[in-house]
Amino acid sequence: AQKITQTQPGMFVQEKEAVTLDCTYDTSDPSYGLFWYKQPSSGEMIFLIYQGSYDQQNATEGRYSLNFQKARKSANLVISASQLGDSAMYFCAMRGGNEKLTFGTGTRLTIIP
Amino acid sequence: DTGVSQNPRHKITKRGQNVTFRCDPISEHNRLYWYRQTLGQGPEFLTYFQNEAQLEKSRLLSDRFSAERPKGSFSTLEIQRTEQGDSAMYLCASSLVPGFYGYTFGSGTRLTVV
Numbered sequence: 487a488q489k490i491t492q493t494q495p496g497m498f499v500q501e502k503e504a505v506t507l508d509c510t511y512d513t514s515d516p517s518y519g520l521f522w523y524k525q526p527s528s529g530e531m532i533f534l535i536y537q538g539s540y541d542q543q544n545a546t547e548g549r550y551s552l553n554f555q556k557a558r559k560s561a562n563l564v565i566s567a568s569q570l571g572d573s574a575m576y577f578c579a580m581r582g583g584n585e586k587l588t589f590g591t592g593t594r595l596t597i598i599p
Numbered sequence: 600d601t602g603v604s605q606n607p608r609h610k611i612t613k614r615g616q617n618v619t620f621r622c623d624p625i626s627e628h629n630r631l632y633w634y635r636q637t638l639g640q641g642p643e644f645l646t647y648f649q650n651e652a653q654l655e656k657s658r659l660l661s662d663r664f665s666a667e668r669p670k671g672s673f674s675t676l677e678i679q680r681t682e683q684g685d686s687a688m689y690l691c692a693s694s695l696v697p698g699f700y701g702y703t704f705g706s707g708t709r710l711t712v713v
Contacts, residue, residue: 490641528706529706529707529709530704531690533703577642585655586632586647587642587644587702588644589641589642592640
């Protein structure tokens, strides 16, 4: 069985500061993928970044980077230079040997001007 | 192509009524997924299709739920005899190949059962 744990229900961050959202995972699959999605109040899940279990380097996409520590089974999302538009729910998710994504419970990020 | 489209965006129904939701995936995507998201939780997998074939169903998908993708394009999710516990956001996603960058989600249908 796959499990995603996000231990931060909510976070408040000053605008322009960097923020780290925590994610730990558990799986018995040797090959898996880790995703981060942003969900604004409109409801749509917006893909941010992907990390494959065999990728040697941490993934980066613009202001987003994924701090992948395989031995610790963690996949934290780092947002640099936060903006007001970053305020939203953030979900960590994993795809194992099957097709479905397993999501965590999410972190509500609020950026303070 | 403007992405994954879901209709309606909101649905309020009385307990015991049947409801049907529609999802139009990105046209070249052959895989289509349904997820359910209750308040304060992450989305949970319900079912997925490759073209018109339904390949996997979650145990969350009780016999009151049925999903179809008749021509391998759009999909419908029907809930019969709705219960208050069915109130949730129903999200659809599509992808071209398994996994990786390909999961594109729609904006969801929010169902409220009164």
